Amino acid sequence: MKKIIQPAALTRRDLIASAVGTVGGAIVAGLPTALSGQSALSARPSDPVHALMHLGGTTSPLGARSAFEAPTRAPFGETTGSSYTPLQDLAGNITPSDLHFERHHAGIPSLDPARHTLTIHGLVDQPLSFTVDDLKRFPQVVRQYFVECSGNGRGAFRDPKPELTAQKVAGLLSTSEWTGVPLATLLREAGVQPAAKWFLAEGGDACLLTRSVPIEKAWDDAIVVWAQNGEPLRPAQGYPMRLLLPGWEGNINVKWLRRIELGTQPWMTRWETSKYTDPLPNNTARRFSFELDAKSIITSPSAPDTIPTPGWRAVHGLAWSGRGRIARIEVSTDGGTSWTNAELLGESQPKSTVRFQYMWEWKGNEATLLSRATDEAGFVQPTRSALIAERGLGTDYHFNQVVGWKIERSGKVLFHGET
Amino acid sequence: MRYTFMRRVRRGGTVATLCATTFALTGCGRTGTESNLSQTALDASMRFADYDGGTVPGGPGAGQGYAIGSTATAEAIATLNTDIGPGGAELPSGSGTVATGRAVYAAKCALCHGANGEGMAPAFPRLSGRDPNAEGFKFASDPKLPHTIGNYWSHATTLFDYIRRAMPHATPGSLTNDEVYALTAHLLAVDDVIPDDATLDATALRAVKMPYADRFVPDDRRPTAKK
Numbered sequence: 209m210k211k212i213i214q215p216a217a218l219t220r221r222d223l224i225a226s227a228v229g230t231v232g233g234a235i236v237a238g239l240p241t242a243l244s245g246q247s248a249l250s251a252r253p254s255d256p257v258h259a260l261m262h263l264g265g266t267t268s269p270l271g272a273r274s275a276f277e278a279p280t281r282a283p284f285g286e287t288t289g290s291s292y293t294p295l296q297d298l299a300g301n302i303t304p305s306d307l308h309f310e311r312h313h314a315g316i317p318s319l320d321p322a323r324h325t326l327t328i329h330g331l332v333d334q335p336l337s338f339t340v341d342d343l344k345r346f347p348q349v350v351r352q353y354f355v356e357c358s359g360n361g362r363g364a365f366r367d368p369k370p371e372l373t374a375q376k377v378a379g380l381l382s383t384s385e386w387t388g389v390p391l392a393t394l395l396r397e398a399g400v401q402p403a404a405k406w407f408l409a410e411g412g413d414a415c416l417l418t419r420s421v422p423i424e425k426a427w428d429d430a431i432v433v434w435a436q437n438g439e440p441l442r443p444a445q446g447y448p449m450r451l452l453l454p455g456w457e458g459n460i461n462v463k464w465l466r467r468i469e470l471g472t473q474p475w476m477t478r479w480e481t482s483k484y485t486d487p488l489p490n491n492t493a494r495r496f497s498f499e500l501d502a503k504s505i506i507t508s509p510s511a512p513d514t515i516p517t518p519g520w521r522a523v524h525g526l527a528w529s530g531r532g533r534i535a536r537i538e539v540s541t542d543g544g545t546s547w548t549n550a551e552l553l554g555e556s557q558p559k560s561t562v563r564f565q566y567m568w569e570w571k572g573n574e575a576t577l578l579s580r581a582t583d584e585a586g587f588v589q590p591t592r593s594a595l596i597a598e599r600g601l602g603t604d605y606h607f608n609q610v611v612g613w614k615i616e617r618s619g620k621v622l623f624h625g626e627t
Numbered sequence: 628m629r630y631t632f633m634r635r636v637r638r639g640g641t642v643a644t645l646c647a648t649t650f651a652l653t654g655c656g657r658t659g660t661e662s663n664l665s666q667t668a669l670d671a672s673m674r675f676a677d678y679d680g681g682t683v684p685g686g687p688g689a690g691q692g693y694a695i696g697s698t699a700t701a702e703a704i705a706t707l708n709t710d711i712g713p714g715g716a717e718l719p720s721g722s723g724t725v726a727t728g729r730a731v732y733a734a735k736c737a738l739c740h741g742a743n744g745e746g747m748a749p750a751f752p753r754l755s756g757r758d759p760n761a762e763g764f765k766f767a768s769d770p771k772l773p774h775t776i777g778n779y780w781s782h783a784t785t786l787f788d789y790i791r792r793a794m795p796h797a798t799p800g801s802l803t804n805d806e807v808y809a810l811t812a813h814l815l816a817v818d819d820v821i822p823d824d825a826t827l828d829a830t831a832l833r834a835v836k837m838p839y840a841d842r843f844v845p846d847d848r849r850p851t852a853k854k
Contacts, residue, residue, distance in 0.1 A: 288750065289750075314796065329699055335698065337697050396692065397692045397693060397696065410710070415792065416799070418792070473713070475710055481780050485843065487764070491764040494848075495844070495845070501848070586851070599767060602769050
């Protein structure tokens with residue numbers, strides 16, 4: 209039932225008719241059955257009066273979103289590729305797990321937790337293997353962190369087309385509450401030898417993805433996580449366990465973690481050579497550029513919205529940094545000529561996103577909204593031209609240029625990436 | 628650490644509330660009444676995950692572990708551990724020629740990466756070819772310059788390691804060590820890193836120097852905020 213009916217025109221008969229149309233269910237004594245009643249509710253708008261006049265839906269084993277909300281990741285269907293989080297559809301900080309962005313290099317494996325183990329070996333006194341059940345016996349931590357692909361924003365950096373959406377510009381970013389065991393705890397169990405300076409993390413996917421990590425990160429805040437947003441990890445996020453290196457580029461947060469080897473030097477894997485290195489204008493490339501830079505994006509309004517009428521509205525978005533807390537977030541409504549501090553909605557947590565808002569009165573004229581984040585380590589989001597001057601248009605990762613939205617007189621919202 | 632603790636206490640309400648809610652797990656009970664609880668004990672009790680052998684109440688004690696998990700045997704580790712570091716010490720026995728590699732490539736790789744390693748955009752990456760405009764490692768100037776093995780990769784061992792663990796994409800792990808040596812030789816020869824009549828084995832592969840190995844630099848990003 210796709211026909212839109214204005215609430216005022218909606219009658220009880222309409223609701224029943226819609227139920228019949230959707231489910232083909234019988235009408236008992238002029239009343240929808242509970243089932244058909246539910247689909248009537250979810251199939252079309254109902255005004256408050258009529259909603260009260262018939263029975264609602266039933267309880268169910270799994271909750272579904274309202275039929276009026278349909279956020280989706282895009283693109284999809286790829287084994288080697290990405291799906292982006294619809295940032296424009298989110299509120300608060302946490303990304304619902306089914307909307308967490310994906311980036312896979314060889315598809316999503318289906319791993320049986322009863323048989324999957326994490327093996328720690330190399331420069332340790334006692335090589336050990338842990339199942340998920342073993343992990344759950346250790347002291348746990350529960351922490352909120354974002355994960356961002358270091359290629360996030362590449363399209364908007366290289367080719368800032370006006371039709372880009374928040375999802376396309378920055379959707380390789382998601383935030384979760386993670387539960388797991390500090391890697392340090394597991395390393396203490398195995399007994400790390402003093403010569404160990406790096407470790408290799410290996411995933412259990414088809415390409416056995418490998419990344420080298422300096423040992424300091426293990427002693428700092430690395431976690432082997434098994435749960436996300438109140439339940440075990442989703443397969444696409446590394447079920448049954450993944451490495452979480454807060455604030456560091458997505459790829460190094462190795463999913464489906466099966467092996468950690470302690471060694472003296474980095475392994476120079478394909479994912480730290482051909483990929484995830486950053487060419488620079490002086491004909492070199494940065495390697496092991498782990499931290500994600502301070503960054504922000506306004507998600508409302510954003511393309512392809514049209515602002516219907518002039519007036520006040522809350523402009524809001526997300527800010528984040530891999531180097532700690534967001535210290536300051538500024539908004540410009542005149543394309544960067546003047547900047548005003550925006551409000552952080554809630555406490556900024558280290559290496560997590562924080563939502564910001566800024567109250568703005570649109571007077572019906574052309575305007576360009578931008579946001580600019582500063583983190584507690586003193587990094588400020590650069591403009592796109594500053595980033596090009598520093599790293600070159602051909603640089604491949606860590607795109608944190610200031611971006612925003614141009615509002616046309618018609619209210620139409622277009623991406624503004626040439627900052 | 629003390630600072631973090633204070634913040635946590637404030638967020639969670641009173642010290643007593645925290646102690647009560649964590650009572651079952653923590654040292655609260657052991658240290659007596661809640662009001663007698665020393666700051667140190669509570670601090671520690673809030674951070675079991677910081678356990679470092681003896682300083683945290685509830686842990687197994689100095690020099691002891693939790694004894695959770697199972698011993699990983701040398702055989703079990705050997706089946707998992709296939710990685711090859713930049714020094715190539717782990718390289719297996721076996722060998723392969725450029726000519727053999729060309730044939731294996733045509734049979735097992737060309738369908739995705741093209742007959743000459745030119746790739747098939749966007750899904751299948753280009754592997755070979757040294758674009759003269761990229762020579763000198765000019766990749767920052769133009770996003771279209773292809774990062775191929777000969778003009779970008781820093782270590783030949785990486786190629787061996789990656790092909791063996793991840794390729795062919797749909798049937799990884801199916802190649803013999805001889806085939807991986809041969810494919811590595813072929814791909815290096817196509818990009819003029821080694822001669823067309825070369826044979827690679829562990830010793831020869833260890834000796835290969837990639838043209839731009841010296842172009843990779845450590846992270847030197849610095850804060851940009853105006854003070």
